[in-house]
Amino acid sequence: MHTNPTSPLLQLGGMQVAYGGIKAVKGIDLELYRGELVSLIGANGAGKTTTLNAIAGSLKIAGGEILYEGEKIHVLPAHKRLRRGIALVPEGRGIFTRLTVEENLRMGAYTRNDTDAIEQDLERVYSMLPRVKERLAQIAGTLSGGEQQMVAIGRALLSRPKLLLLDEPSMGLAPLVVEKIFEVVQSVAKEGVTILLVEQNANLALEFSQRAYVMESGKITLTGSGAELLTNPKVRAAYLGEAA
Amino acid sequence: MEIFLQQIVNGLVVGSVYALVALGYTMVYGILGLINFAHGDLVMVGALTALQTMMFLMGVAPGMSPVAMLTLSLLVAIPVCMLLAFTMERLAYRPLRNAPRLAPLITAIGVSFLLQTLAMIVWGRNYHTFPQLISTTPVQPIEGVFITPIQITIIIVSALMMAGLILLVTKTKLGRAMRATAENHRVAALMGVDTNMIIALTFVIGAALAAVAGVMFASNYGIAHYGMGFMPGLKAFTAAVLGGIGNLGGAMLGGVVLGLVESFGAGYIEQATFGFLNSSYQDIFAFIILGLVLIFKPTGLLGERVSDRA
Ligand SMILES: Nc1ncnc2c1ncn2[C@@H]1O[C@H](COP(=O)(O)OP(=O)(O)OP(=O)(O)O)[C@@H](O)[C@H]1O
Ligand SMILES: [Mg+2]
Numbered sequence: 001m002h003t004n005p006t007s008p009l010l011q012l013g014g015m016q017v018a019y020g021g022i023k024a025v026k027g028i029d030l031e032l033y034r035g036e037l038v039s040l041i042g043a044n045g046a047g048k049t050t051t052l053n054a055i056a057g058s059l060k061i062a063g064g065e066i067l068y069e070g071e072k073i074h075v076l077p078a079h080k081r082l083r084r085g086i087a088l089v090p091e092g093r094g095i096f097t098r099l100t101v102e103e104n105l106r107m108g109a110y111t112r113n114d115t116d117a118i119e120q121d122l123e124r125v126y127s128m129l130p131r132v133k134e135r136l137a138q139i140a141g142t143l144s145g146g147e148q149q150m151v152a153i154g155r156a157l158l159s160r161p162k163l164l165l166l167d168e169p170s171m172g173l174a175p176l177v178v179e180k181i182f183e184v185v186q187s188v189a190k191e192g193v194t195i196l197l198v199e200q201n202a203n204l205a206l207e208f209s210q211r212a213y214v215m216e217s218g219k220i221t222l223t224g225s226g227a228e229l230l231t232n233p234k235v236r237a238a239y240l241g242e243a244a
Numbered sequence: 245m246e247i248f249l250q251q252i253v254n255g256l257v258v259g260s261v262y263a264l265v266a267l268g269y270t271m272v273y274g275i276l277g278l279i280n281f282a283h284g285d286l287v288m289v290g291a292l293t294a295l296q297t298m299m300f301l302m303g304v305a306p307g308m309s310p311v312a313m314l315t316l317s318l319l320v321a322i323p324v325c326m327l328l329a330f331t332m333e334r335l336a337y338r339p340l341r342n343a344p345r346l347a348p349l350i351t352a353i354g355v356s357f358l359l360q361t362l363a364m365i366v367w368g369r370n371y372h373t374f375p376q377l378i379s380t381t382p383v384q385p386i387e388g389v390f391i392t393p394i395q396i397t398i399i400i401v402s403a404l405m406m407a408g409l410i411l412l413v414t415k416t417k418l419g420r421a422m423r424a425t426a427e428n429h430r431v432a433a434l435m436g437v438d439t440n441m442i443i444a445l446t447f448v449i450g451a452a453l454a455a456v457a458g459v460m461f462a463s464n465y466g467i468a469h470y471g472m473g474f475m476p477g478l479k480a481f482t483a484a485v486l487g488g489i490g491n492l493g494g495a496m497l498g499g500v501v502l503g504l505v506e507s508f509g510a511g512y513i514e515q516a517t518f519g520f521l522n523s524s525y526q527d528i529f530a531f532i533i534l535g536l537v538l539i540f541k542p543t544g545l546l547g548e549r550v551s552d553r554a
Binding site for chain 2: 088096097098099103106110159
Protein backbone atom coordinates (compact mmCIF):
# COMPACT_ATOMS: atom_id res chain seq x y z
CA MET A 1 0.00 0.00 0.00
CA HIS A 2 1.01 3.63 -0.18
CA THR A 3 2.38 4.08 3.29
CA ASN A 4 5.59 5.95 3.81
CA PRO A 5 8.37 3.46 4.59
CA THR A 6 9.95 5.91 7.02
CA SER A 7 6.76 6.36 9.03
CA PRO A 8 6.38 4.01 11.98
CA LEU A 9 4.78 0.61 11.44
CA LEU A 10 3.16 0.91 14.84
CA GLN A 11 2.49 4.02 16.83
CA LEU A 12 0.78 4.21 20.18
CA GLY A 13 -0.45 7.69 20.99
CA GLY A 14 -1.54 8.34 24.57
CA MET A 15 -2.87 4.80 24.76
CA GLN A 16 -4.82 3.96 27.91
CA VAL A 17 -6.19 0.59 28.96
CA ALA A 18 -8.39 -0.02 31.98
CA TYR A 19 -9.73 -3.04 33.83
CA GLY A 20 -13.12 -2.03 35.13
CA GLY A 21 -12.45 1.49 36.32
CA ILE A 22 -8.80 0.93 37.11
CA LYS A 23 -6.28 2.18 34.57
CA ALA A 24 -3.45 -0.29 34.03
CA VAL A 25 -1.90 1.64 31.13
CA LYS A 26 -2.05 5.36 31.68
CA GLY A 27 -1.45 7.00 28.33
CA ILE A 28 1.70 5.72 26.67
CA ASP A 29 3.49 6.76 23.49
CA LEU A 30 5.52 4.18 21.64
CA GLU A 31 6.83 3.87 18.10
CA LEU A 32 8.06 0.92 16.16
CA TYR A 33 9.75 1.20 12.77
CA ARG A 34 9.83 -1.51 10.15
CA GLY A 35 12.46 -4.15 10.79
CA GLU A 36 13.18 -3.06 14.35
CA LEU A 37 13.49 -5.31 17.36
CA VAL A 38 12.33 -3.27 20.33
CA SER A 39 11.83 -4.45 23.85
CA LEU A 40 9.52 -3.34 26.58
CA ILE A 41 10.80 -4.03 30.07
CA GLY A 42 9.46 -3.29 33.51
CA ALA A 43 8.58 -4.76 36.87
CA ASN A 44 5.70 -7.14 37.54
CA GLY A 45 2.39 -5.41 37.10
CA ALA A 46 3.84 -2.52 35.12
CA GLY A 47 1.33 -3.03 32.32
CA LYS A 48 3.46 -4.77 29.67
CA THR A 49 1.06 -7.64 28.98
CA THR A 50 -1.84 -5.21 28.99
CA THR A 51 -0.05 -3.14 26.36
CA LEU A 52 0.58 -6.10 24.06
CA ASN A 53 -2.96 -7.40 24.47
CA ALA A 54 -4.33 -4.00 23.54
CA ILE A 55 -2.18 -3.85 20.41
CA ALA A 56 -3.30 -7.34 19.33
CA GLY A 57 -6.93 -6.57 20.08
CA SER A 58 -7.58 -8.85 23.05
CA LEU A 59 -8.34 -5.75 25.12
CA LYS A 60 -10.14 -2.56 24.18
CA ILE A 61 -8.37 0.71 24.79
CA ALA A 62 -9.86 3.33 27.09
CA GLY A 63 -8.24 6.31 25.40
CA GLY A 64 -5.63 7.41 22.89
CA GLU A 65 -4.99 5.56 19.66
CA ILE A 66 -3.15 2.71 18.00
CA LEU A 67 -1.89 3.50 14.52
CA TYR A 68 -0.67 0.64 12.38
CA GLU A 69 0.57 1.33 8.88
CA GLY A 70 -0.84 4.78 9.45
CA GLU A 71 -4.37 3.55 10.20
CA LYS A 72 -6.35 3.56 13.41
CA ILE A 73 -6.63 -0.14 14.05
CA HIS A 74 -7.87 0.02 17.64
CA VAL A 75 -11.40 -0.15 16.28
CA LEU A 76 -10.80 -3.56 14.70
CA PRO A 77 -11.50 -6.86 16.50
CA ALA A 78 -8.51 -9.12 17.19
CA HIS A 79 -9.16 -11.48 14.28
CA LYS A 80 -9.03 -8.63 11.79
CA ARG A 81 -5.79 -7.28 13.25
CA LEU A 82 -4.17 -10.66 12.64
CA ARG A 83 -5.22 -10.41 9.02
CA ARG A 84 -3.45 -7.05 8.87
CA GLY A 85 -0.22 -8.70 10.01
CA ILE A 86 -0.17 -8.41 13.80
CA ALA A 87 0.56 -11.66 15.65
CA LEU A 88 0.84 -12.07 19.42
CA VAL A 89 2.53 -14.91 21.25
CA PRO A 90 0.60 -14.46 24.47
CA GLU A 91 1.91 -14.60 28.01
CA GLY A 92 1.67 -18.20 29.15
CA ARG A 93 1.86 -19.33 25.49
CA GLY A 94 -1.84 -19.90 24.83
CA ILE A 95 -1.34 -23.31 23.31
CA PHE A 96 -4.51 -25.21 22.37
CA THR A 97 -3.82 -28.06 24.76
CA ARG A 98 -6.40 -30.45 23.28
CA LEU A 99 -5.20 -30.02 19.70
CA THR A 100 -2.15 -31.78 18.33
CA VAL A 101 1.09 -29.91 17.75
CA GLU A 102 0.46 -29.88 14.02
CA GLU A 103 -3.09 -28.62 14.47
CA ASN A 104 -1.77 -25.84 16.69
CA LEU A 105 0.71 -24.79 14.03
CA ARG A 106 -1.93 -24.93 11.31
CA MET A 107 -4.19 -22.70 13.40
CA GLY A 108 -1.51 -20.06 12.85
CA ALA A 109 -2.19 -20.27 9.12
CA TYR A 110 -5.97 -20.14 9.60
CA THR A 111 -6.50 -17.02 7.52
CA ARG A 112 -4.29 -18.17 4.66
CA ASN A 113 -5.36 -20.08 1.56
CA ASP A 114 -2.01 -20.42 -0.20
CA THR A 115 -1.72 -24.14 0.52
CA ASP A 116 1.71 -24.69 -1.01
CA ALA A 117 3.26 -21.74 0.74
CA ILE A 118 1.77 -22.91 4.05
CA GLU A 119 3.48 -26.28 3.62
CA GLN A 120 6.76 -24.51 2.88
CA ASP A 121 6.38 -22.30 5.93
CA LEU A 122 5.65 -25.38 8.04
CA GLU A 123 8.90 -26.91 6.79
CA ARG A 124 10.75 -23.74 7.70
CA VAL A 125 9.30 -23.79 11.19
CA TYR A 126 10.33 -27.44 11.52
CA SER A 127 13.86 -26.65 10.43
CA MET A 128 14.04 -23.81 12.95
CA LEU A 129 12.49 -25.93 15.69
CA PRO A 130 13.52 -29.54 15.09
CA ARG A 131 12.07 -30.67 18.43
CA VAL A 132 8.64 -29.63 17.26
CA LYS A 133 8.86 -31.75 14.15
CA GLU A 134 9.33 -34.94 16.16
CA ARG A 135 6.10 -34.30 18.02
CA LEU A 136 3.60 -33.26 15.37
CA ALA A 137 0.96 -35.82 16.31
CA GLN A 138 1.33 -35.29 20.05
CA ILE A 139 -1.46 -33.58 21.99
CA ALA A 140 0.02 -30.15 22.63
CA GLY A 141 -1.01 -30.11 26.30
CA THR A 142 1.49 -32.88 26.98
CA LEU A 143 4.48 -30.89 25.67
CA SER A 144 7.10 -29.44 27.99
CA GLY A 145 7.02 -25.71 28.65
CA GLY A 146 9.90 -25.06 26.27
CA GLU A 147 8.32 -27.10 23.52
CA GLN A 148 5.03 -25.27 24.01
CA GLN A 149 6.77 -21.94 23.72
CA MET A 150 8.36 -23.05 20.46
CA VAL A 151 5.01 -24.20 19.12
CA ALA A 152 3.49 -20.87 20.15
CA ILE A 153 6.21 -18.96 18.29
CA GLY A 154 6.04 -21.26 15.27
CA ARG A 155 2.28 -20.87 15.20
CA ALA A 156 2.54 -17.08 15.21
CA LEU A 157 5.08 -17.18 12.38
CA LEU A 158 2.72 -19.24 10.25
CA SER A 159 0.48 -16.22 9.89
CA ARG A 160 3.44 -14.47 8.18
CA PRO A 161 3.21 -11.48 10.50
CA LYS A 162 4.66 -8.08 9.77
CA LEU A 163 4.59 -7.26 13.46
CA LEU A 164 5.33 -9.97 16.02
CA LEU A 165 4.48 -9.30 19.66
CA LEU A 166 6.23 -11.62 22.11
CA ASP A 167 5.14 -11.69 25.74
CA GLU A 168 7.85 -13.14 27.95
CA PRO A 169 8.96 -15.99 25.72
CA SER A 170 11.60 -16.98 28.27
CA MET A 171 9.18 -17.31 31.19
CA GLY A 172 9.86 -20.37 33.30
CA LEU A 173 12.33 -21.91 30.89
CA ALA A 174 15.82 -23.31 31.45
CA PRO A 175 18.78 -21.16 30.24
CA LEU A 176 19.55 -23.46 27.32
CA VAL A 177 15.98 -23.32 26.06
CA VAL A 178 15.91 -19.55 26.49
CA GLU A 179 19.04 -19.31 24.39
CA LYS A 180 17.43 -21.40 21.68
CA ILE A 181 14.31 -19.25 21.71
CA PHE A 182 16.33 -16.07 21.43
CA GLU A 183 18.20 -17.53 18.47
CA VAL A 184 14.86 -18.06 16.78
CA VAL A 185 13.70 -14.55 17.65
CA GLN A 186 16.87 -13.12 16.18
CA SER A 187 16.59 -15.07 12.98
CA VAL A 188 12.98 -13.94 12.61
CA ALA A 189 14.10 -10.35 13.11
CA LYS A 190 16.80 -10.81 10.49
CA GLU A 191 14.11 -11.79 7.99
CA GLY A 192 12.65 -8.35 8.43
CA VAL A 193 9.77 -9.04 10.82
CA THR A 194 9.26 -6.14 13.21
CA ILE A 195 9.30 -7.35 16.81
CA LEU A 196 8.08 -5.94 20.08
CA LEU A 197 9.46 -8.06 22.88
CA VAL A 198 8.32 -8.03 26.49
CA GLU A 199 10.80 -9.58 28.88
CA GLN A 200 11.46 -9.98 32.56
CA ASN A 201 14.97 -10.96 31.66
CA ALA A 202 16.03 -7.38 30.93
CA ASN A 203 19.68 -8.17 30.39
CA LEU A 204 18.90 -10.57 27.62
CA ALA A 205 16.23 -8.36 26.07
CA LEU A 206 18.40 -5.24 26.01
CA GLU A 207 21.33 -7.12 24.56
CA PHE A 208 19.23 -8.22 21.62
CA SER A 209 17.20 -5.09 20.96
CA GLN A 210 17.97 -2.00 18.99
CA ARG A 211 15.81 0.10 21.23
CA ALA A 212 13.86 -0.38 24.42
CA TYR A 213 11.15 1.20 26.52
CA VAL A 214 10.98 0.95 30.29
CA MET A 215 7.53 0.81 31.79
CA GLU A 216 6.59 1.55 35.41
CA SER A 217 3.07 1.37 36.81
CA GLY A 218 1.33 2.02 33.53
CA LYS A 219 3.67 4.67 32.18
CA ILE A 220 6.77 4.73 30.01
CA THR A 221 9.52 6.24 32.09
CA LEU A 222 12.65 5.72 30.00
CA THR A 223 13.53 4.96 26.44
CA GLY A 224 16.74 4.59 24.51
CA SER A 225 18.94 2.19 22.61
CA GLY A 226 19.46 -1.25 24.08
CA ALA A 227 23.10 -0.47 24.78
CA GLU A 228 22.28 2.84 26.49
CA LEU A 229 19.76 1.29 28.79
CA LEU A 230 22.08 -1.59 29.58
CA THR A 231 24.55 0.87 31.01
CA ASN A 232 21.97 3.20 32.56
CA PRO A 233 22.51 3.01 36.35
CA LYS A 234 18.78 3.41 37.09
CA VAL A 235 17.93 0.50 34.82
CA ARG A 236 20.75 -1.58 36.20
CA ALA A 237 19.50 -0.96 39.70
CA ALA A 238 15.86 -1.62 39.01
CA TYR A 239 15.91 -4.46 36.50
CA LEU A 240 19.33 -5.97 36.32
CA GLY A 241 19.69 -6.78 39.96
CA GLU A 242 22.50 -4.40 40.83
CA ALA A 243 22.91 -2.06 43.76
CA ALA A 244 22.54 1.53 42.62
CA MET B 245 -34.02 -64.04 21.86
CA GLU B 246 -36.37 -62.30 19.41
CA ILE B 247 -37.62 -60.09 22.19
CA PHE B 248 -34.05 -59.20 23.08
CA LEU B 249 -33.19 -58.30 19.47
CA GLN B 250 -36.44 -56.43 19.08
CA GLN B 251 -35.55 -54.29 22.05
CA ILE B 252 -32.14 -53.54 20.60
CA VAL B 253 -33.81 -52.40 17.38
CA ASN B 254 -36.28 -50.20 19.24
CA GLY B 255 -33.50 -48.79 21.40
CA LEU B 256 -31.32 -47.96 18.41
CA VAL B 257 -34.15 -46.10 16.68
CA VAL B 258 -35.00 -43.88 19.64
CA GLY B 259 -31.35 -43.66 20.61
CA SER B 260 -30.29 -42.26 17.24
CA VAL B 261 -32.82 -39.48 17.56
CA TYR B 262 -31.60 -38.70 21.09
CA ALA B 263 -28.03 -38.72 19.83
CA LEU B 264 -28.75 -36.23 17.04
CA VAL B 265 -30.39 -33.84 19.48
CA ALA B 266 -27.77 -34.45 22.17
CA LEU B 267 -25.07 -33.30 19.74
CA GLY B 268 -26.63 -29.85 19.62
CA TYR B 269 -26.62 -29.56 23.41
CA THR B 270 -23.08 -30.78 23.71
CA MET B 271 -21.62 -28.64 20.91
CA VAL B 272 -23.04 -25.44 22.36
CA TYR B 273 -21.92 -26.44 25.84
CA GLY B 274 -18.46 -27.23 24.52
CA ILE B 275 -18.01 -23.81 22.99
CA LEU B 276 -19.90 -21.55 25.41
CA GLY B 277 -20.38 -23.56 28.59
CA LEU B 278 -24.10 -22.90 28.12
CA ILE B 279 -26.90 -25.43 28.42
CA ASN B 280 -29.23 -24.26 25.71
CA PHE B 281 -32.54 -25.50 27.08
CA ALA B 282 -34.34 -24.15 24.04
CA HIS B 283 -32.54 -26.66 21.84
CA GLY B 284 -35.22 -29.33 22.31
CA ASP B 285 -37.85 -26.98 20.96
CA LEU B 286 -36.02 -26.84 17.65
CA VAL B 287 -37.04 -30.49 17.28
CA MET B 288 -40.65 -29.35 17.48
CA VAL B 289 -40.18 -26.40 15.12
CA GLY B 290 -38.48 -28.73 12.63
CA ALA B 291 -41.33 -31.20 12.73
CA LEU B 292 -44.11 -28.62 12.53
CA THR B 293 -42.42 -26.66 9.75
CA ALA B 294 -42.03 -29.88 7.79
CA LEU B 295 -45.68 -30.68 8.45
CA GLN B 296 -46.72 -27.27 7.19
CA THR B 297 -44.63 -27.76 4.06
CA MET B 298 -46.16 -31.17 3.41
CA MET B 299 -49.68 -29.80 3.71
CA PHE B 300 -48.79 -27.06 1.29
CA LEU B 301 -47.24 -29.50 -1.18
CA MET B 302 -50.21 -31.84 -0.95
CA GLY B 303 -52.38 -28.88 -1.88
CA VAL B 304 -50.38 -27.63 -4.85
CA ALA B 305 -48.87 -30.88 -6.13
CA PRO B 306 -51.07 -33.75 -4.99
CA GLY B 307 -49.31 -36.30 -7.18
CA MET B 308 -45.85 -35.69 -5.74
CA SER B 309 -43.90 -38.76 -4.67
CA PRO B 310 -43.59 -39.26 -0.90
CA VAL B 311 -39.81 -39.23 -0.99
CA ALA B 312 -39.73 -35.96 -2.92
CA MET B 313 -42.23 -34.49 -0.50
CA LEU B 314 -40.25 -35.56 2.54
CA THR B 315 -37.04 -34.23 1.03
CA LEU B 316 -38.58 -30.89 0.16
CA SER B 317 -40.10 -30.50 3.59
CA LEU B 318 -36.71 -31.22 5.15
CA LEU B 319 -35.20 -28.62 2.85
CA VAL B 320 -37.59 -26.10 4.35
CA ALA B 321 -37.46 -27.28 7.97
CA ILE B 322 -33.66 -27.36 8.19
CA PRO B 323 -33.01 -23.74 7.11
CA VAL B 324 -35.91 -22.51 9.22
CA CYS B 325 -34.41 -24.11 12.32
CA MET B 326 -30.94 -22.87 11.41
CA LEU B 327 -32.20 -19.34 11.03
CA LEU B 328 -34.10 -19.58 14.29
CA ALA B 329 -31.02 -20.81 16.14
CA PHE B 330 -28.92 -18.07 14.57
CA THR B 331 -31.40 -15.44 15.73
CA MET B 332 -31.65 -16.99 19.18
CA GLU B 333 -27.86 -16.85 19.62
CA ARG B 334 -27.65 -13.33 18.31
CA LEU B 335 -30.49 -11.81 20.28
CA ALA B 336 -30.70 -13.87 23.44
CA TYR B 337 -27.29 -15.36 24.20
CA ARG B 338 -24.63 -13.13 22.64
CA PRO B 339 -25.52 -10.08 24.73
CA LEU B 340 -25.07 -12.28 27.82
CA ARG B 341 -21.71 -13.71 26.75
CA ASN B 342 -19.93 -12.14 29.72
CA ALA B 343 -22.82 -12.18 32.17
CA PRO B 344 -22.85 -14.44 35.24
CA ARG B 345 -23.64 -18.02 34.28
CA LEU B 346 -27.14 -18.10 35.65
CA ALA B 347 -28.32 -15.34 33.31
CA PRO B 348 -27.97 -17.21 29.99
CA LEU B 349 -29.33 -20.37 31.62
CA ILE B 350 -32.51 -18.64 32.71
CA THR B 351 -32.68 -16.93 29.33
CA ALA B 352 -32.50 -20.33 27.64
CA ILE B 353 -35.49 -21.53 29.64
CA GLY B 354 -37.29 -18.34 28.66
CA VAL B 355 -36.46 -18.85 24.99
CA SER B 356 -37.84 -22.38 25.26
CA PHE B 357 -41.15 -21.10 26.61
CA LEU B 358 -41.20 -18.41 23.96
CA LEU B 359 -40.74 -20.92 21.15
CA GLN B 360 -43.45 -23.18 22.52
CA THR B 361 -45.86 -20.31 22.90
CA LEU B 362 -45.17 -19.02 19.42
CA ALA B 363 -45.64 -22.53 18.03
CA MET B 364 -48.91 -22.80 19.91
CA ILE B 365 -50.09 -19.55 18.36
CA VAL B 366 -49.06 -20.64 14.87
CA TRP B 367 -50.08 -24.31 14.97
CA GLY B 368 -52.65 -24.41 17.75
CA ARG B 369 -52.82 -26.61 20.82
CA ASN B 370 -53.98 -29.73 19.05
CA TYR B 371 -52.09 -32.82 18.12
CA HIS B 372 -51.57 -33.00 14.37
CA THR B 373 -51.39 -36.17 12.36
CA PHE B 374 -47.97 -36.23 10.78
CA PRO B 375 -47.94 -37.82 7.31
CA GLN B 376 -45.91 -41.03 7.37
CA LEU B 377 -44.36 -40.69 3.97
CA ILE B 378 -42.02 -43.59 4.47
CA SER B 379 -43.74 -46.89 5.01
CA THR B 380 -44.51 -47.98 8.55
CA THR B 381 -45.29 -51.53 7.54
CA PRO B 382 -42.78 -53.64 9.44
CA VAL B 383 -40.45 -56.01 7.74
CA GLN B 384 -38.84 -58.98 9.47
CA PRO B 385 -35.12 -59.16 8.74
CA ILE B 386 -35.00 -61.96 11.32
CA GLU B 387 -38.01 -64.10 12.10
CA GLY B 388 -39.90 -62.42 14.95
CA VAL B 389 -37.92 -59.15 14.88
CA PHE B 390 -39.84 -56.27 13.36
CA ILE B 391 -38.48 -53.06 11.94
CA THR B 392 -40.26 -50.50 9.77
CA PRO B 393 -38.70 -48.78 6.76
CA ILE B 394 -38.99 -45.44 8.55
CA GLN B 395 -37.06 -46.87 11.46
CA ILE B 396 -34.37 -48.15 9.12
CA THR B 397 -34.25 -44.68 7.56
CA ILE B 398 -33.88 -43.07 10.99
CA ILE B 399 -30.92 -45.24 11.90
CA ILE B 400 -29.18 -44.74 8.55
CA VAL B 401 -29.79 -41.00 8.29
CA SER B 402 -28.65 -40.44 11.88
CA ALA B 403 -25.53 -42.49 11.37
CA LEU B 404 -24.67 -40.58 8.19
CA MET B 405 -25.24 -37.19 9.80
CA MET B 406 -23.13 -38.10 12.80
CA ALA B 407 -20.34 -39.40 10.58
CA GLY B 408 -20.50 -36.16 8.61
CA LEU B 409 -20.28 -34.10 11.77
CA ILE B 410 -17.31 -36.06 13.08
CA LEU B 411 -15.51 -35.58 9.78
CA LEU B 412 -16.27 -31.87 9.81
CA VAL B 413 -15.02 -31.39 13.35
CA THR B 414 -11.92 -33.58 13.21
CA LYS B 415 -10.74 -33.24 9.62
CA THR B 416 -11.53 -29.78 8.32
CA LYS B 417 -10.01 -26.37 8.92
CA LEU B 418 -13.39 -25.15 10.11
CA GLY B 419 -13.64 -28.02 12.58
CA ARG B 420 -10.17 -27.25 13.86
CA ALA B 421 -11.22 -23.65 14.39
CA MET B 422 -14.32 -24.85 16.25
CA ARG B 423 -12.21 -26.96 18.59
CA ALA B 424 -9.70 -24.16 19.06
CA THR B 425 -12.49 -21.72 19.88
CA ALA B 426 -14.07 -24.18 22.29
CA GLU B 427 -10.78 -24.34 24.14
CA ASN B 428 -9.88 -20.66 24.16
CA HIS B 429 -11.91 -17.91 22.50
CA ARG B 430 -9.27 -15.25 23.02
CA VAL B 431 -6.38 -17.17 21.53
CA ALA B 432 -8.54 -18.44 18.65
CA ALA B 433 -9.30 -14.82 17.80
CA LEU B 434 -5.56 -14.12 17.88
CA MET B 435 -5.21 -16.76 15.15
CA GLY B 436 -7.60 -14.76 12.98
CA VAL B 437 -10.69 -16.80 13.83
CA ASP B 438 -13.93 -14.85 13.88
CA THR B 439 -15.09 -16.55 17.05
CA ASN B 440 -18.56 -14.98 16.95
CA MET B 441 -19.06 -16.57 13.56
CA ILE B 442 -17.82 -19.94 14.85
CA ILE B 443 -20.18 -19.77 17.83
CA ALA B 444 -23.13 -18.86 15.59
CA LEU B 445 -22.19 -21.72 13.30
CA THR B 446 -22.16 -24.14 16.20
CA PHE B 447 -25.73 -23.19 17.07
CA VAL B 448 -26.76 -23.45 13.43
CA ILE B 449 -25.24 -26.91 12.89
CA GLY B 450 -26.94 -28.18 16.05
CA ALA B 451 -30.21 -26.75 14.79
CA ALA B 452 -29.90 -28.58 11.47
CA LEU B 453 -29.45 -31.87 13.32
CA ALA B 454 -32.41 -31.07 15.55
CA ALA B 455 -34.61 -30.29 12.55
CA VAL B 456 -33.83 -33.65 10.98
CA ALA B 457 -34.38 -35.37 14.31
CA GLY B 458 -37.76 -33.66 14.63
CA VAL B 459 -38.95 -34.75 11.22
CA MET B 460 -37.83 -38.33 11.83
CA PHE B 461 -39.34 -38.40 15.29
CA ALA B 462 -42.70 -37.15 14.03
CA SER B 463 -42.59 -39.50 11.05
CA ASN B 464 -42.00 -42.44 13.34
CA TYR B 465 -44.89 -41.68 15.69
CA GLY B 466 -47.17 -40.03 13.12
CA ILE B 467 -47.89 -37.13 15.44
CA ALA B 468 -46.72 -33.54 15.91
CA HIS B 469 -47.56 -31.00 18.57
CA TYR B 470 -46.25 -27.69 19.94
CA GLY B 471 -44.96 -29.36 23.10
CA MET B 472 -43.39 -32.37 21.39
CA GLY B 473 -39.85 -31.04 21.74
CA PHE B 474 -39.83 -31.03 25.51
CA MET B 475 -39.44 -34.72 26.28
CA PRO B 476 -36.93 -35.62 23.55
CA GLY B 477 -35.06 -32.45 24.46
CA LEU B 478 -34.81 -33.47 28.08
CA LYS B 479 -33.84 -37.01 27.11
CA ALA B 480 -31.21 -35.74 24.71
CA PHE B 481 -29.84 -33.47 27.42
CA THR B 482 -29.65 -36.53 29.67
CA ALA B 483 -27.87 -38.39 26.90
CA ALA B 484 -25.36 -35.55 26.53
CA VAL B 485 -24.66 -35.59 30.28
CA LEU B 486 -24.47 -39.37 30.29
CA GLY B 487 -21.89 -39.35 27.50
CA GLY B 488 -19.95 -36.46 29.04
CA ILE B 489 -21.23 -33.02 28.13
CA GLY B 490 -19.01 -31.18 25.69
CA ASN B 491 -17.86 -34.43 24.11
CA LEU B 492 -19.25 -35.26 20.64
CA GLY B 493 -18.58 -38.99 20.80
CA GLY B 494 -20.10 -38.94 24.27
CA ALA B 495 -23.35 -37.43 22.99
CA MET B 496 -23.66 -40.16 20.39
CA LEU B 497 -22.84 -42.93 22.81
CA GLY B 498 -25.10 -41.41 25.48
CA GLY B 499 -27.99 -41.19 23.03
CA VAL B 500 -27.72 -44.81 21.99
CA VAL B 501 -27.20 -46.08 25.53
CA LEU B 502 -30.18 -44.12 26.76
CA GLY B 503 -32.32 -45.42 23.91
CA LEU B 504 -31.34 -48.99 24.77
CA VAL B 505 -31.92 -48.53 28.50
CA GLU B 506 -35.37 -47.15 27.82
CA SER B 507 -36.24 -49.88 25.41
CA PHE B 508 -35.13 -52.68 27.74
CA GLY B 509 -36.62 -50.89 30.71
CA ALA B 510 -39.96 -50.55 29.00
CA GLY B 511 -39.80 -54.23 28.09
CA TYR B 512 -39.17 -55.46 31.61
CA ILE B 513 -40.59 -52.78 33.90
CA GLU B 514 -43.90 -54.64 34.23
CA GLN B 515 -42.28 -57.86 35.35
CA ALA B 516 -39.78 -56.04 37.52
CA THR B 517 -42.47 -54.16 39.44
CA PHE B 518 -44.94 -57.07 39.48
CA GLY B 519 -47.34 -55.15 37.28
CA PHE B 520 -47.27 -52.04 39.43
CA LEU B 521 -45.72 -49.96 36.63
CA ASN B 522 -46.16 -50.60 32.94
CA SER B 523 -44.24 -49.55 29.83
CA SER B 524 -45.90 -46.14 29.77
CA TYR B 525 -43.58 -45.29 32.65
CA GLN B 526 -40.49 -45.75 30.49
CA ASP B 527 -39.66 -42.05 30.76
CA ILE B 528 -38.49 -42.50 34.33
CA PHE B 529 -35.35 -44.32 33.19
CA ALA B 530 -33.87 -41.21 31.63
CA PHE B 531 -34.23 -39.35 34.88
CA ILE B 532 -32.94 -42.19 37.01
CA ILE B 533 -29.89 -42.25 34.75
CA LEU B 534 -29.49 -38.48 34.90
CA GLY B 535 -29.58 -38.63 38.68
CA LEU B 536 -27.13 -41.52 38.91
CA VAL B 537 -24.67 -39.95 36.48
CA LEU B 538 -24.73 -36.61 38.27
CA ILE B 539 -24.14 -38.31 41.62
CA PHE B 540 -21.59 -40.95 40.71
CA LYS B 541 -19.87 -39.84 37.51
CA PRO B 542 -20.61 -36.22 36.69
CA THR B 543 -18.01 -36.34 33.92
CA GLY B 544 -20.14 -38.87 32.07
CA LEU B 545 -18.94 -41.92 30.19
CA LEU B 546 -16.40 -40.19 27.95
CA GLY B 547 -15.90 -36.79 29.58
CA GLU B 548 -12.35 -36.23 30.79
CA ARG B 549 -13.09 -33.63 33.37
CA VAL B 550 -16.09 -31.66 34.43
CA SER B 551 -15.56 -28.17 33.20
CA ASP B 552 -15.09 -25.74 36.03
CA ARG B 553 -17.68 -23.68 34.22
CA ALA B 554 -20.38 -26.22 35.03
N1 LIG C 1 -7.79 -9.21 33.93
C1 LIG C 1 -7.43 -8.23 34.80
N2 LIG C 1 -8.34 -7.66 35.62
C2 LIG C 1 -7.98 -6.68 36.47
N3 LIG C 1 -6.75 -6.19 36.57
C3 LIG C 1 -5.79 -6.72 35.78
C4 LIG C 1 -6.08 -7.76 34.86
N4 LIG C 1 -4.94 -8.10 34.22
C5 LIG C 1 -3.98 -7.28 34.71
N5 LIG C 1 -4.48 -6.46 35.65
C6 LIG C 1 -3.74 -5.44 36.40
O1 LIG C 1 -3.15 -4.55 35.48
C7 LIG C 1 -1.83 -4.21 35.86
C8 LIG C 1 -0.87 -4.54 34.75
O2 LIG C 1 -0.84 -5.93 34.54
P1 LIG C 1 0.01 -6.60 33.38
O3 LIG C 1 -0.36 -8.03 33.36
O4 LIG C 1 -0.16 -5.83 32.15
O5 LIG C 1 1.48 -6.43 33.94
P2 LIG C 1 2.84 -6.98 33.36
O6 LIG C 1 3.71 -5.81 33.19
O7 LIG C 1 2.62 -7.83 32.19
O8 LIG C 1 3.36 -7.84 34.59
P3 LIG C 1 4.15 -9.23 34.62
O9 LIG C 1 5.59 -8.88 34.40
O10 LIG C 1 3.92 -9.74 35.98
O11 LIG C 1 3.60 -10.11 33.55
C9 LIG C 1 -1.58 -4.97 37.15
O12 LIG C 1 -1.79 -4.09 38.22
C10 LIG C 1 -2.60 -6.05 37.15
O13 LIG C 1 -2.98 -6.39 38.45
MG1 LIG D 1 2.89 -9.80 31.78
